[in-house]
Amino acid sequence: MTAAVFFGCTCIAFGPALALYVFTIASDPLRIIFLIAGAFFWLVSLLLSSLIWFVAVTISSTKNESVQRGLLIFGVLCSVIIQEVFRFAYYRLLKKANKGLMTISQEETAPISIRQLAYVSGLGFGIMSGVFSLVNILSDSLGPGIVGIHGDPPQFFLASGISRGVSLNSFPELYFPLIFSVSRPFFWSLFILSTCWLFLWFFYFPLYQFT
């Protein structure tokens, strides 16, 4: 594949996120720190969920295709649940930190509002998850080879880029603010959003059954 494919897919996948970063976050150091902290928390959640998946796979230790697939889906569900838990935990941590910052500083306004925090943390989560999913594929696209030579669909890269970048990358930061701004009906919004997330997965799975 060529550099054109690489740059094209990278821009499709990361263009919106990069634009959001450059125009809103790059100017304020505090936001950059919270962005990286959000990425870190996502990473920890991924670590835990892959630990669970790995343990499940080594315990089952069969070469059966459908069992492996079932375990994979179980791993994905676990990962989604753990991510939500970590989002909640991060929210609590940030709330405490914000309170601490407010009490220490004598200024009237907090250095960063809870909505900005929600936006930045969600973006951090989203960027990290997007990068983790795509960067290996992208680096492979720079190397030699032809996609689809063994009968696999040749639109692998484009599909990956579009699906990952546009829909899923922006999802976290869309509903993260929703969680934070509605702190009283917090549990309702969490419930609604978790169902949206799970619904998305059930929507995707049948599609991928046929590929």
Next chain:
Amino acid sequence: MITFMNSDSEEEVCNERTSLMSTESPPARSYHEGICTEERDKEIQEKRRGSPCHHGDADQCTPDSRGSTRSSSLEEEEEEEELTLKYGAKHVIMLFVPVTLCMVVVVATIKSVRFYTEKNGQLIYTPFTEDTPSIGQRLLNSVLNTLIMISVIVVMTIFLVVLYKYRCYKFIHGWLILSSLMLLFLFTYIYLGEVLKTYNVAMDYPTLFLVIWNFGAVGMICIHWKGPLVLQQAYLIMISALMALVFIKYLPEWSAWVILGAISVYDLVAVLCPKGPLRMLVETAQERNEPIFPALIYSSAMVWTVGMAKVDSPTKGALPKDQEQEDDWSDTSGDHSYSETYDSPRCTPLHVPSYAVEELEEEEERGVKLGLGDFIFYSVLVGKAAATASGDWNTTLACFVAILIGLCLTLLLLAVFKKALPALPISITFGLIFYFSTDNLVRPFMDTLASHQLYI
């Protein structure tokens, strides 16, 4: 088989970099710069106002003076906290950027230039080979390699501290100049040669000589004498990256990981224990009111403003010694002004009202300091992850994020404790945890997901 040549200078480079560098050593002039200045102001003002009390003449102290001292110190504390928070995030980013740049340079080189991932021999500090038949033997060899390396570093650090204590400045400066000469000329020549080979670019010797001569000469001037701050920072980042690449090439795999773990433990011990060599170095430098050598520390201090010139004039006479020393500094002018204003209240009480104002101005110009050894070992960790993680970018990214978060936490602790702290332990621990777990647990998971086009 190439064992590393120039072992003496290599030793020097190896040790005086890692030894000193591992601290956030700003004795009185860096980030704590932001904080220490105000504490010292507090102390100075309290001393001045409350000095009759402190000398045991408690009866002579009026309650008023005590009260005023307390309220003024409270105000200063509040001011201090505000400024801390306001500039805390900026200082963290001022360190994120160079650390990121260094890591990017190292990872880009590792991924593109094949030379640095080829096994071409080992350093004399890691004499035991890892090509052994059994795993136990390999583990034993790597532990022995680590012991030798760490003991060499400890010996050289103690030697440096002893030299510093007995004021053998010329020897230390000569040592530093020799090691930076080697880095700037020899290692750059090797690096440039390998990069040109990788991209198949032809370059004749006269051009090469010109390029390397200019690069090296300007680097020596910027690092050891005066130069624009950005250029000095760029050179320090480049030599840290070169040093890290040398380590990545010549340290065998398992030894590298064990050495990383051991050196963060050593860093912790050396900086925090009362008899630790690095702590003694920092305290001696603080007592003597001297800056630590410019070639060993990355400083992010911003450019000085003209406004400070006013404070300089009355104290010029009082501090000739400091002036001479400041000439050695290349543009870390934060120290310059700080050491002068430190003494001004004692000499000229009239300056006290304006002192608070100038203090604020000074605050804006403060930077943070990080030792070059920290840069080197962070880059070694990320570079090794890039080199040996079976071609996986996820591991590299995970280690990168882990190191940045560790640095952030270290700076947070620095703001809380307000004294020199080791920058290696937290970051390296996070980095190691993330490397091993990402390589062994996350990678199979993500690969399986990617092949099924499932995304999390």
